[in-house]
Amino acid sequence: MDWEHYYDNPVPGRLAIRCPRCGAEARYQEAFTFLRHDEAAGAYPPGSVVEWRGVRVASNFPHLFRFDIKRKSYRHHEVGACSCLACGFNGKHTLAWPDDAFFACLVRGRLLWAFNREHCVALRDYLAAGNRDAYRRQSPHAVALRHIPGHFLLARNRDEAVEQLNRVLSA
Numbered sequence: 001m002d003w004e005h006y007y008d009n010p011v012p013g014r015l016a017i018r019c020p021r022c023g024a025e026a027r028y029q030e031a032f033t034f035l036r037h038d039e040a041a042g043a044y045p046p047g048s049v050v051e052w053r054g055v056r057v058a059s060n061f062p063h064l065f066r067f068d069i070k071r072k073s074y075r076h077h078e079v080g081a082c083s084c085l086a087c088g089f090n091g092k093h094t095l096a097w098p099d100d101a102f103f104a105c106l107v108r109g110r111l112l113w114a115f116n117r118e119h120c121v122a123l124r125d126y127l128a129a130g131n132r133d134a135y136r137r138q139s140p141h142a143v144a145l146r147h148i149p150g151h152f153l154l155a156r157n158r159d160e161a162v163e164q165l166n167r168v169l170s171a
């Protein structure tokens with residue numbers, strides 16, 4: 001599977017991105033959540049949940065986004081909001097992934113990225129592990145870890161990858 005087709009994989013609802021204003025670690029959240037079949041709508045603000053093509057869609061930022069029920073399709077993560085604790089920016093953001101990824105580094109010419117700090121730690125520990133299969137099996141990030149391109153798994157790139165991820169984590 002292509003690394004960049006992360007849309008096909010289970011993706012955390014929240015991503016760590018570089019703040020478009022100040023460059024610090026900021027949080028990106030998708031504008032809309034598709035409710036599970038058995039999920040109660042009560043957790044969302046009144047009026048923020050609409051019915052669309054047989055599913056219920058909740059707006060996570062009712063003051064910024066309203067779901068257009070006339071739309072034909074929806075691409076996950078196409079639109080959302082960024083909030084940054086460092087500079088106070090709170091606003092709409094169109095996600096450009098992986099360019100926006102805060103936890104990202106180059107390993108011998110290729111970009112290695114993580115969804116957020118927790119995923120980045122898992123990535124680092126997985127690449128550094130003596131027994132990667134055993135590490136992955138017990139990891140909550142097992143699915144994402146399975147999609148890491150072979151380039152980063154090469155024995156000769158291991159030290160470089162672990163070192164770069166450590167640098168990103170301690171920045």
Ligand SMILES: [Zn+2]
Nearest residue numbers: 019022084087
């Ligand atoms: Zn900021």
